[in-house]
Amino acid sequence: MTWAPLRARLRLRLDCREVLSFAAVGLLAYATDLALFTWLRGPLDLDPLTAKALSFVAGCTVAYAGNALGTYRNRATGAPWRRYALFFAVNAAGALVQLLCLAVSHYGLGYTSQRADTVAGAGVGMALATLLRFWGTRTWVFRAEGRLASWTG
Template identity: 40%
Template sequence: MPAPIRDRLPRLLRELAKFGTVGGVAYVVQLAATNLFWLVLDAPPLVGQALGVLIATVVAFLGNRFWTFAHRARTGLGREYLLFFLFNAVGLGIQLACLGVSVYLLGLDGPLARNIAGNVVGVGLGSLFRFYAYRQWVFPDAGEPEAAAPGPQPESAPRASEPS
């Protein structure tokens, strides 16, 4: 195994384990909230799913910011919160697409089918996207400032002591 990969692997695995733990807690919160909205409050499928995800997102942000990625650069609470919710909105879109296909295209609308489509398949695919996005843009590595925000970065001006 190449040295750069071998040296980074332990940290990546620690982050992945913490991300999974935080995600597991947020997942339980999301399952409970979503099913509460569906079964107790009789919310429509997509509304109940969206509200459950919103509640779980707050739990996930706190766990990821203060535990999973606590060792990474702090780029400002407002910026991190905004990007976290933006990328969670994309993850929610992935989740809702899975649920929508199941309910509205395939006609699988029972509680089990909803949970499998939205809370297993949708969460799994959305989580892969979220982990990448959080590491890359929300909580960038302190040693990689170019990963601080998506898109092109402005070039910094040379210091007086540096040749132009």
């Protein structure tokens, strides 16, 4: 009897749990970012770039805490400040992907409606950025001990 099929199914199940946990943490971070941005722009009347910068940092912090204490709690090695700096860099790269998708659609392809901007930035951009964030978080921030993590664990 070989254990390979059982291990493969177990690894797939663990990967699904990891993805679901990462997604739940991401939703909480997104809600934090959106709520704080709305509050900073509304009642506090901050300019949009300052409000977005502050809400982005808060969202990154919530996502980092959720992943460090939840999704990747068994992989947390090294200095926490270094992990946070890497995590912030991965999230900033994700934000750039979203901006790039929006810029290509709006300025490069000429799709300038609000709907097109939403699809490009919050749809396509968010999907690609999420894949980048998952891969970067798993590979560089909370990598498996002694090696870079692969997609299959």
